[in-house]
Every structure is written in C-alpha cells, then in structure tokens.
Amino acid sequence: MIMVGTMAITLWVIGMAMKVPIAVRWNMMAILIGAVILGHLILPNGHPLRMATGGDARLWVIIFVLAVLIWGYRKLLGKLRARVAQNEAPVVQSGSFSETELDRYARHIILREVGGPGQKALRNARVLVVGAGGLGAPALQYLAAAGVGTIGVIDDDVVENANLQRQVIHLDRNIGMPKVHSAAEAMKAQNPFVTVLPYHRRLDVENAAALFAEYDLVLDGSDNFATRYLVNETAVATETPLIAAALTQWEGQISLYDAANGTPCYACVFPQTPDPSLVPSCAEAGVIGPLPGVLGSMMAVEAVKHITGAGEGLSGRLLIYDALYAQVRTISVKPSADCPVCQGRGARAT
Secondary structure (H helix, E strand, O other), X not given: XXXXXXXXXXXXXXXXXXXXXXXXXXXXXXXXXXXXXXXXXXXXXXXXXXXXXXXXXXXXXXXXXXXXXXXXXXXXXXXXXXXXXHHOOOOOOOOOOOHHHHHHOHHHHOOOOOHHHXXXXXXXXXXXXXXXXXXXXXXXXXXHHHOOXXXXXXXXXXXXXXXXXXXXXXXXXXXXXEHHHHHHHHHHHHOOOOEEEEXXXXXXXXXXXXXXXXXXXXXXXXXXXXXXXXXXXXXXXXXXXXXXXXXXXXXXXXXXXXXXXXXXXXXXXXXXXXXXXXXXXXXXXXXXXXXHHHHHHHHHHHHHHHHHOOOOOOEOEEEEEEOOOOEEEEEEOOOOOOOOOOOOHHHHHO
C-alpha cells in the first residue's frame, strides 16, 4: 500500500511540475491502479510484489470502481452545468438599463455615434463567433465588454499550452478544457449582463444553416479554408452579414461580406483555395502573438459599428495590416458576376 501510494504521489508531483493537464494525471493514476490489479491477478499468492501492494486484488478493484464512479459523477455534473449555462435565460434583454449597466457603458453612451439607442441595439443583438482561437479570443472579449446581448461561440477544440501565446481569453488553468467553455467563463466573468451560448462542436454542413439563422451577424475567426468557405456559403444562403478575418506570421486581413446588401461574398474575393505552400498554418509558419489581438479587435469594432450603424464599415473594402512594417492598406473589392456561391447577388443589389 505504501509503495503504491508513494508511486502515485511521485507521478502526480512530476505531472504538476511538468504542467501536465489534470485529466492526463488522473489517467496516469488509473493506469497505475490497473497495473497493480493486473499484477495481483498474474502473480502467485505470497509473491513479494503482491504482499508489498496490499496482498489482495479485491481492495484495489474496490478503489478503482469508486474512482470510476466519482469520475463519472463529475463528468455528468459538468455536462449538466454546461447545458444549464447554454439554456439559461438572458439576463436583461429589454426595458431600461440598470444603474450598473449605465455606469458600465457610459463611455459608449456619450459617443454621438452610439448613444443610448446604439447601446440598446448592442444589447438586443445576437452575434455568432466561429472559432475561439487567436482571432475569436479578443473579438469575444470585446463583444462581451461592449454589451452585445447574446454571443454564440462555436469551436470543437480544447485549450492547449501552445495557444496561450496569443489566445488571450484562455488561462493556464484551463488547459484541456473546451475552448468554448473557457471563453464563456471569461466572458461571463467580464460581463454578467450578457448571455453566452457555447457550442462545443465542429461547424459543418449539417448544423451551419440552422445555427446561423439564430443570429444577426457572424464573425469568422476560423483557421482553415474549408471552414471559411462553409461559413461564407451559409452566410450567403441565410443572408447573414459576415465579418471575416485571417492572418499569418506578421500580416492579417479583414472585410465585411454581405451579398444581400450589395457587397461581394468571400468567394468573390477569394474564389479558390490557395496553394498550401503559399499560406502555411500558424503551426507551420508561426505568428507574432499580438497580431491576432489587433485583427480580432478590428472584428469587434466592425461588429459594433455594423450593429449601431456608426461610421463607415468595411463592406466592399479589404483592409490589409502588415505588422512587421507598420503598414495598413485598404483595397476595393467588387462582387463577381460569375461567383458560384452568390451568383453575383451583390452586383445585382447595387
């Protein structure tokens, strides 16, 4: 018993020192107990190793079963809590602002371009963010802080140590947690007056249309072209305005795509997936940490402007930001009459 306990403590301490996710550490404990039980079943009675580990396999079987029951209970409880969080009613979506909200959003309200009506529009808005990674992290934080009433976030990934260099919404203690739940936790801590709906799943052709139909605006912070084209096709089909950004190494670009209101769609501007060697992933080519913060914050700004009607948005314009040389360029983009996705709908709308 003492030997097994010592081994368990040693493994746990080593795991903590190496910052191994807690789920992996519990798996190590399960493997250890499983190995002890197997040893008791294989080795003959009276064997020194059996005697040093308790002498009877039944004790370890009971410990193992109790541990599995506790793990299953915690897993079930976590799922129930996540379901409650997803389905909970919005805090306040209509009527007057509370004193706390008025004080919180005062810097918005005194802006001529936003004011009280603009802040109410933000509270009544429903925005879906695709991806809770580098671009989604700052966008989600600022949407929540700005008081966007309902914010959905869809991502099937979990927080990894390598994410924390740039995905600032996630904390070290949340390594191993689904990104959507980690992000929702941070957003609710930032602003309890907003409703956050996390979807821990991959966006695909089966769920995209129904999900987009529930929102007024979509922000695409995905990191692959397959998802970007799916988001664009669904946005066009559901006539949902789309703010999309992308980045690599030191450079990023952003635009607003709304073919139903005269702009090109994403496929008009980027009709074909580029050669992978020309646009390597962040894992392959690297990315400077603050760059997603810049582009993700731009996404949030454009979302706030679109919702409140303030200023001039990026519809029909592609903004390109070069962080390495501190340059910003804006180029005009037009709908393509032979676009296979929107069929030149934007050209006809103008």
